[in-house]
Amino acid sequence: MRIVIGEGSCGIAAGALKVHSAIDAFANSDIQIGITGCIGMCFLEPIVDIYEENELKARLVKVKESDAQNIVNAVKENNLSLVDYLKISDEDNSFLTQQTRIALRNCGIADPENIESYKEKGGYEALKKVLTSMTPEEVIEEIKTSGLAGRGGAGFPTWFKWNAARQSDGDEKYLICNADEGDPGAFMDRAVIESDPHNLIEGMLIAAYAIGAKYAYVYVRAEYPLAIVRLGKAIEDATKENLLGENILGTSFSCTLRIKAGAGAFVCGEETALIESLEGKRGMPRLKPPFPAQKGYENKPSNINNVETFANVPWIILNSGKAFASMGTETSKGTKVFALTGKIRRGGLVEIPMGLTLRDVIFNIGGGIRNNKKFKAVQLGGPSGGCIPEALLDTVIDYKALSATGAIMGSGGMVVMDEDTCMVNMARFFLDFTTKESCGKCVHCRIGTKRLFEILTRITDGKGKEGDIELLEELCDSVKSGALCGLGQTAPNPVLTTIKYFRNEYEAHINEGRCPAGECAALRKYVIDETKCRGCTLCAKKCPVNAISGSVKQAHKIDTNKCIKCGLCKSNCKFDAIEVK
């Protein structure tokens, strides 16, 4: 039997490396110990799998260092009942069994640091097939049949971009992978690179062959150090085996692949800004046209795709475009990966066929809301996307259907919110983000987002004015139409969707001085429940502004005019007598 430890970033943050060394300490050399990437069940990390040959015998979850001895003994004695107490429950396992994995097919299964492990699972067979039996045109045709659309957010047909770059004049062409993953709350691309880097490399090589590119770059965001290390090792190993470099696999096709680490700028996820950044400049978007397919990196024809887009390609080549297109809806084919997070019970990576509903993903796969709270909204598409309310939970996952709600499919961030999340503050959160990330090149984005942020701040501070909602809407309109790139054009979406679906929350802030979710500190009111208060005087002593009065053994009172809403009284009360209204 073999012990395999899940060592993606989430697993490591949850303590996988400590578990690994504890297991190492107990095991002797005849027990095989290996690693794998992210299985996607982040809510159960650290995860340890026990395999017999290639069959998964047991999946152990929330493993601690102190479990190491039991695990080693179970394997030594061939007695898995010793670790029964760690085995994943059927219910939690349904998180995985309800998924269909293509882009993530090796994640949590293959060893990301071992090229053989990828090859055992059919790795690099698609590349061989393409190089030995398909013309570039045939590859593009297969991708066209598959209906694969860009997974980076915009959903543009992949074959069309490849074809445009292929048709472009010039023999020096570039292929670029966008691994900037800027949406705060999304980690699909990180997981793919950390867990299955060869899949990305293979997908990119097939694309490079199709468009005729000799040079390829992966632009990885700086916050992903582990992804950079693993991809670097994978590139080295692939080069050694002549899967990268000159005359790949003895054919006339040559391609080199390099990593460029980003330096922290959300706008660099936008393709033209990314190209500027690759060239070593400030990442300011360019005016389009010309499109990258005509003038991209170093003004040469270039094609940019997202990590997940590439990760689907080897599967499509091996299983046919038709097989891919048989999944999904009329307009959206194949599967999509989502990073399910927020107030969800089972958070992690979810890959499902297009056409399931949001409810399927959040409630069936994700298990619904944590702590028996009520669902309020789900945020898709990050700073460019929007919040979808409960009434629209039966919307199917499809580019068109999601856009119709005012949100977007986005790159895959799916953040779930419950009754305690204030939607005005959510909009403010995103505008705070876009204001900071606006590159400053165009006025509407630079100043418009700032003004939006100020109005939203005013509302959450309890200083909202009549007419603020209309003002927000008007300003949103002009930012949307006046901004140069996608960042500014989509920045108003979080504001517009929250106004559209949660207008009552805006009105409560402005007209009644009340935050229905109880999140906005300035609008909170602390009151003492006289039936619970025992008059212990502790709160009065703790209050930094002497806003609490009352005599010993008598119910106390808070002077709301003096109160600065610091919450110290509440956190110190031993009788749970202080309520927030």
Next chain:
Amino acid sequence: MCENCSKSDLTLLNDVLKEFASVRGSLITILQKAQEIYGYLPVDVIYYLAEKTGNTPAKVMGVATFYTQFRLTPVGKNLIMLCKGTACHVNGADAVEKAICDYLEIKDGETSADGLFSLKTVACLGCCSLSPVMMINEDTYGSLTPQKAVEILTEIKAREEA
């Protein structure tokens, strides 16, 4: 260049320059390597790199100030990167930030008086399922509460002082 500017040991850059100075489009990479060496980007280093890469100091400064990764002032011994991405926001990152700031008596972007900690808020460390999350140097800490964050800092402090 100003007289009071720090005098950095510029020879430390020799290897980096040898490898990248003539490679087109490498300015960001060079600045990243320089920051690894000095912990931040001293002004004299910026001037020196400009000269060696054939750029104007203004251009190098422009790039250094555009990206959030680059720092123009030294940081504390331990760099706290506190995530304030969407998932962390929804799960209470603001309260964690307040606890850290109160404990260290600093604001975002500042360094504690003892020089042990600097705080920098970032947008998403990619560990959203464990939100709220922070990274201290290379280590990631998840499922934070205000108390837990302060405990972690207290522990590091005790270790540093021992």
